[in-house]
Structure formats: C-alpha cells, structure tokens
Amino acid sequence: MHAQVNRSASDIALLEGLARNEKDAIEKIYRDHYHMILHMIMINNGNPDDAADVFQEGMIVLFEKSKSKDFELNCQLKTYLYSVCRRLWLKKLNQQQRFGRQTDDLEQIAPVEEDIEVHEKRQQEFNIMENALQKIGEPCKSLLEAYYLQKKHMQQIAEEFSYTNADNAKTQKYKCLVRLKKLFFAQYKNTP
Numbered sequence: 758m759h760a761q762v763n764r765s766a767s768d769i770a771l772l773e774g775l776a777r778n779e780k781d782a783i784e785k786i787y788r789d790h791y792h793m794i795l796h797m798i799m800i801n802n803g804n805p806d807d808a809a810d811v812f813q814e815g816m817i818v819l820f821e822k823s824k825s826k827d828f829e830l831n832c833q834l835k836t837y838l839y840s841v842c843r844r845l846w847l848k849k850l851n852q853q854q855r856f857g858r859q860t861d862d863l864e865q866i867a868p869v870e871e872d873i874e875v876h877e878k879r880q881q882e883f884n885i886m887e888n889a890l891q892k893i894g895e896p897c898k899s900l901l902e903a904y905y906l907q908k909k910h911m912q913q914i915a916e917e918f919s920y921t922n923a924d925n926a927k928t929q930k931y932k933c934l935v936r937l938k939k940l941f942f943a944q945y946k947n948t949p
Contacts (some may be wrong), residue, residue, distance in 0.1 A: 768834035777821040815842040889940035897933035
C-alpha cells in the first residue's frame, strides 16, 4: 500500500514539474513511458515515427492538463498518458483509414490497464532473459546468438565454432538452451 502512495506522490511531482516546464520532469516522463507507447503503436500498425509523433502529442495534452487548476490525476500517470496516446493513435488510424472498420475493433482489445500490465510483464521477461544470456558464458552466448539472432545454419555454426559436424553443433546448442532456460526460470521465480 505504501509503494502506491509513493508512486502517486511521484506522479504528482512530475506533473507539477511538467507544468513548470522543467527539463528533468519532461525527460523522466519520456524515459519511463516512451517504450510503452512505442510498443502499443508498433503492434497496432504503426512505426517508430508514428510513435514519436503520438507521444509528442500526448505530452502536449499532458502539459496543457498539468497547467489547468481543475485537472486532477485520478489514476497513475502512465495509465493516463497511455490512454491519451491510445486515443490519439486510434484517431490517426481512422483519419488515415488504414483499417476501415477494424479500427473500431481495436478499441475493444483490452482495457488500458491490461495493455500496460502485459507490456510491463513482457519487458520484465525480456530483461530477465537478457540477464540470463549475459550469465550463461561462452561459447553458449555466442552460439545461441549465432543461431537465434543471426539466423545462421548449423553447418555454418559448426565451422565457426570448430565442431566436427552440424549434429555436434546442434547438440551443443541444445545443452546451451537447457542452461539458459534454467538461468531464466531461476531468476523468474525470484521476481515479484
């Protein structure tokens, strides 16, 4: 319960800083929330330029609201900003008529809070996986990156890593993957 109060106080301080056009407040809002908006727009037919435009428009709305004496933040700042940006993006999609009737369906996908929770959970899992990949050591890290990120074939990996053949490289990749999963789930179980 105490953490929620601190977060709200932090949100209020950020809004007050934004109203005074303080660089630190603007940068913190950007750092904390831009990736969430980028993700939402990318999975809904947008690109990074669209995300930058919509986030900027959302910040302008938030800036105007923060200066209003009547404005009261009744939810978390990230929820409010996400909701504003989502509405702006839906409006832009309707104007561009990229979707036609499907844009109406987009509004029904999930409540804002659920979208944010899903994004945060994915980001947390990504961070845990990245951490596990750093801890796995060599040659596993390079081998898994060669296969999954660089999309190299087993024969090519066997030659680069000096394995006798593609089957041996495949066996080693499997062992590395098992180790990576163990590291991932050991960390995953210990996260709140």
